[in-house]
Amino acid sequence: MGKFKLMSADEVAEYSLESLKSNKVICIPGYRKRMIAKLISILPKSFYYKMLEKY
16 A cells, blocks of 8 residues: 555454553554544644645
8 A cells, every 4th residue: 555554454453452451442553643643632623623624
């Protein structure tokens, strides 16, 4: 898939089960996706909503 390596279903399931064992409520598998989630959480909501309107 181009530049991005996708996680297999087995990798996602394994990561999810490990998170569940650690009592984590939210589980975001994949380094890039975690970084995007953190970035979104610190953006001003107005900027975030404007970005969503474009897509």
